Amino acid sequence: MKLRDFYLIYANPVLGLSAEDAYELERVLRNVKGFERGRPGPGGGADATPFSVAFVLIAIMAGGPRRRAVATATDYYEMTCEGAELAGRGKEFRPKIPVCPLTDERKFGPALKRILSTPNLAARVNEIVVFRDWPEAIVVYRDGRKKKRSRFVDNARTAGAARASQLGSLRVFCTLGDAPLHQMAIDLTENAKEDAEWTGK
Numbered sequence: 001m002k003l004r005d006f007y008l009i010y011a012n013p014v015l016g017l018s019a020e021d022a023y024e025l026e027r028v029l030r031n032v033k034g035f036e037r038g039r040p041g042p043g044g045g046a047d048a049t050p051f052s053v054a055f056v057l058i059a060i061m062a063g064g065p066r067r068r069a070v071a072t073a074t075d076y077y078e079m080t081c082e083g084a085e086l087a088g089r090g091k092e093f094r095p096k097i098p099v100c101p102l103t104d105e106r107k108f109g110p111a112l113k114r115i116l117s118t119p120n121l122a123a124r125v126n127e128i129v130v131f132r133d134w135p136e137a138i139v140v141y142r143d144g145r146k147k148k149r150s151r152f153v154d155n156a157r158t159a160g161a162a163r164a165s166q167l168g169s170l171r172v173f174c175t176l177g178d179a180p181l182h183q184m185a186i187d188l189t190e191n192a193k194e195d196a197e198w199t200g201k
Contacts, residue, residue, distance in 0.1 A: 001191040002038065003056070006048040009187070014180045015060055022056065028069045029055055050117035050188055054109055061130035061174040075135050077109030079152040100150040102141045108152035111139065115185065117192075122185035125178055132172045133164070 003026055007019035015022065026046065030037050032055060038046040046052055059073035085096040097106045102121060105111040115122050126140040126147060135154035140147060164171065 001048045001187065002045045003048045003052060004045050006053060006187075010180065010184065017060065022060070025059055025066060025069060026056060028066055029059055029073065031070050032074065048188060048191060050113045053116055053184065053188060054112040057112065057176065058109065058130070061128070061176065063132045063174065075154060076130065076137065077107065079108040079135050079137060079154050081106055082151040082153055084155055100139065101148065102139060102150055108137050111150070111152070115139070115181065116188055117185065119182065119185040119189055122182040125181055127178060128176045128181065130174050132174060
């Protein structure tokens with residue numbers, strides 16, 4: 001599956017933008033290291049992989065001007081799991097970053113990538129919440145009968161976020177529900193299997 005095909009399925013009904021707008025956003029995001037460009041021409045284009053889809057989803061959910069899409073999506077992708085301790089200088093720098101209990105990942109981007117590549121994990125997710133006023137995201141998931149949250153933040157900007165929360169400031173956020181997220185994971189996994197069979201890997 002190419003990203004173009006992914007947009008035809010999910011862009012308008014699920015992600016709130018046209019397939020054309022999603023493709024234009026992708027063209028900007030191709031400047032991100034590791035984001036495949038794919039070959040030009042008919043049948044070409046970038047593949048829909050857990051990484052590329054995660055990056056596009058983060059860019060859409062974070063919002064903001066398209067000219068800042070790479071910087072914004074990268075900031076959100078790199079957010080660490082809440083509770084990180086970044087202390088020391090130089091050789092004494094000893095960061096302690098906890099892992100997300102659901103995905104075992106330390107950063108939001110890799111956590112979302114893991115969810116998109118593992119349908120069983122995606123089936124446990126209730127929703128993904130991304131705040132647009134500052135870098136913060138929450139993965140709400142089921143652990144047995146309990147509902148739990150894994151929160152990711154930009155450690156350099158947590159003070160401002162905490163202050164806004166204390167004041168009850170207006171916050172704008174974007175959510176992605178469980179059903180489309182689970183279906184995306186299924187589609188991406190089946191796509192990877194088909195590619196492996198086609199290439200013989």
